[in-house]
Amino acid sequence: MNVVLAKTDxxxxxxxxxALARPRLxxxxxxxxxxxxxxxxxxxxxxxxxxxxxxKYTDLRTLMxxxxxxxxAPDAAAFNRAAAALKLHAIEGVRRLVLVDGxxxxxxxxxxxxxxxxxxxxxREVLEAPDAAPHAQLFAPDTSNPxxxxxxxxxxxxxxxxxxxxxxxxxxxxxxxxxxxxxxAATFTRxxxxxxxxxxxxxxxxxxxxDGAKVYQVHDSLVVAIGDxxxxxxxxxxxxxxxxxxxxxSVVTLGAHAHFNTFGMTSGAGVSRYHATIVVSGEGARxxxxxxxxxxxxxxxxxxxxxxxxxxxxxxxxxxxxVVDDRAHSVFxxxxxxxxxxxxxxxxxMTRALLLSDExxxxxxxELEIFADDVTCGHGATTGALDESLLxxxxxxxxxxxxxxxxxxxxxxxxxxxxxxxxxLRELVIAAAQRWLAARG
Numbered sequence: 001m002n003v004v005l006a007k008t009d010x011x012x013x014x015x016x017x018x019a020l021a022r023p024r025l026x027x028x029x030x031x032x033x034x035x036x037x038x039x040x041x042x043x044x045x046x047x048x049x050x051x052x053x054x055x056k057y058t059d060l061r062t063l064m065x066x067x068x069x070x071x072x073a074p075d076a077a078a079f080n081r082a083a084a085a086l087k088l089h090a091i092e093g094v095r096r097l098v099l100v101d102g103x104x105x106x107x108x109x110x111x112x113x114x115x116x117x118x119x120x121x122x123x124r125e126v127l128e129a130p131d132a133a134p135h136a137q138l139f140a141p142d143t144s145n146p147x148x149x150x151x152x153x154x155x156x157x158x159x160x161x162x163x164x165x166x167x168x169x170x171x172x173x174x175x176x177x178x179x180x181x182x183x184x185a186a187t188f189t190r191x192x193x194x195x196x197x198x199x200x201x202x203x204x205x206x207x208x209x210x211d212g213a214k215v216y217q218v219h220d221s222l223v224v225a226i227g228d229x230x231x232x233x234x235x236x237x238x239x240x241x242x243x244x245x246x247x248x249x250s251v252v253t254l255g256a257h258a259h260f261n262t263f264g265m266t267s268g269a270g271v272s273r274y275h276a277t278i279v280v281s282g283e284g285a286r287x288x289x290x291x292x293x294x295x296x297x298x299x300x301x302x303x304x305x306x307x308x309x310x311x312x313x314x315x316x317x318x319x320x321x322x323v324v325d326d327r328a329h330s331v332f333x334x335x336x337x338x339x340x341x342x343x344x345x346x347x348x349x350m351t352r353a354l355l356l357s358d359e360x361x362x363x364x365x366x367e368l369e370i371f372a373d374d375v376t377c378g379h380g381a382t383t384g385a386l387d388e389s390l391l392x393x394x395x396x397x398x399x400x401x402x403x404x405x406x407x408x409x410x411x412x413x414x415x416x417x418x419x420x421x422x423x424x425l426r427e428l429v430i431a432a433a434q435r436w437l438a439a440r441g
Contacts, residue, residue: 014067015043018153021070025156027127027135034139038152045146054275057331057363058302060147063271064245068217070154071101071185078180081210083108085178089208089239091428094174101180102156102187117167117199123158123190134160138192140223141251145275148249151221154188161203165196165227172202172422177218179244180210186217193222197255198229202422205234207268209241216241218269220248228255228282233421236264237432238272242297246272256282263420265429266301267294267436273302280307280314280342287316290416294436295328295360302331309342318349321413324360325440335367336377343372349379354386354412356405406437 018039025035047064048055074082082100086108090096097120098108104122111120126134138160141148163169175191195201207218218240226232240246246269254260266272278287293301307316322330332351353362366379386408394404413433420426 017067017069021154024070024073025154026124031127031135035153038139038149041144041149042146042153048146054304054333057333058273058300060247063300064217067150068184068186070156071181071187071216074100074103074105074180078210079105079108081180081212082178085180085208085210086176089176089206091172091174091204091425093424094172094204096174096176097159098176098178099157099159099189100178101185102189104157104159115167115169115171117164118169119162121160123155123160123192126160134192137194137223137225138190141221141249142277145249147219147247148221151188151190151219151249154219155190155221156188158189158191160191161193163195163199163201166198167196168199169201172204172425174204174206177205177207177220178210179208179213179216179218179240181216182212184215186219188219190221190223193232194225195227195230195232197227199227200231202233202425203235204425205236207238207240207246209244214241214243217245218247220246222248222250224250224252226252226254226258226260229257230255231259232261234260234262235420235425235429236262236274237429238264238266238268239432240269240272242268242270242299244269248273249275250277252276252278254278254280254282254285254287257284258282259286261288261419261421262290263416263429264291264303265294265432266292266303267432269301270298271300273304275304277306278308280309280316281311283311284313286314288419289316289318290419291320292413292416292433293322293324293330294413294433295323295330296325296440297328298326299328300331301329302333304331304333305335307334307336307347309336309338309345309347311341312343312345314342314345314347316347318351319416319419320351321416322351322353322362323356323409323413324353324362325356327357327359329361329363331363333365334379335369336379338368338370338372338375338377340371343374345372345375345377347375347377351381352412353383354409355383356386402440409437410434
């Protein structure tokens with residue numbers, strides 16, 4: 001039986017928007033064909049909804065409703081707004097790589113005196129170059145995820161970072177996504193990081209809004225390849241406008257004895273979803289994933305992690321904390337796959353949610369799929385309120401109720417934040433968490 005999918009008005013509008021955007025999208029020939037195929041893959045599903053298991057708790061047809069048109073290329077005024085936002089979110093000692101409304105901003109970025117063994121290019125120049133090898137890696141993410149497929153079709157820019165074998169970067173790399181458009185619009189970016197054998201680097205990603213940017217959508221994707229014996233420390237900070245949507249994904253592949261330590265904190269955006277796929281493809285690799293959601297108002301934040309142990313002797317640890325106030329909604333979905341050949345795998349996952357109001361909601365869904373018999377695996381999930389006896393203890397020693405709550409919340413999220421190795425970056429994250437706590441009513 002042939003099934004014909006009828007396009008909704010939103011579907012037709014997006015098809016027309018894709019056609020209009022084609023001249024602005026880098027790459028021709030096979031790249032253009034790949035974009036078209038990716039868009040067709042997206043059209044077969046459209047915005048994901050609750051009947052798709054992975055999107056059960058984050059129905060974009062209800063929450064987002066439509067994909068906004070592609071943001072216009074930033075003008076001088078947009079770059080000025082972005083520069084002002086950058087000052088508020090500057091980090092000392094890092095190498096900044098700035099994307100404004102989905103376009104690489106060379107004047108706001110720091111590309112001077114690159115360390116030997118470090119190469120930084122824009123996605124636009126890579127896709128317009130004849131070398132097809134980076135093209136294949138940029139389009140590597142699985143297009144069965146409709147939002148990744150849409151990102152593949154519409155990506156305008158990003159950065160391609162390569163670190164040569166045995167190179168240890170002294171300065172962290174900081175990719176800053178700045179939304180500056182003052183009218184509703186969407187940005188589509190994708191970045192690629194390749195770490196050579198025995199190399200090491202720290203990558204920070206920030207998502208922020210310029211003055212006047214409120215209703216916007218961020219569609220971002222990151223592809224990472226970590227070579228044998230290499231290490232990557234990764235930090236994501238979502239501080240978008242409360243009227244913004246942030247839909248992001250990452251695909252990370254680890255070689256033998258590689259180490260991936262990642263931390264993410266969401267305190268901004270009205271609706272956000274981060275889908276990470278981490279593949280342990282080399283023996284003896286180690287993964288540490290840590291995350292914190294700090295939510296209030298009507299925020300909705302979804303962290304979905306898929307960890308694939310494909311070979312023996314892999315180790316993974318997942319720690320996730322959510323603090324949910326008012327009518328906010330936190331989602332954590334963690335799935336660990338242990339394949340038949342992945343003997344001696346050691347994998348553990350723990351998620352905890354702290355509800356600060358009667359209307360706050362947290363959905364935790366940890367899963368294990370184990371097809372090997374010589375493994376050590378476990379998972380757990382808890383949801384609860386602040387301990388009244390501890391609150392009483394702290395208040396009896398002179399702290400106000402708000403101060404006592406803040407102290408307990410800091411302790412609650414501290415285990416995840418302590419995973420950040422760099423002292424300066426850890427203090428930066430602690431300061432961001434303290435700002436969220438101070439802003440509570």
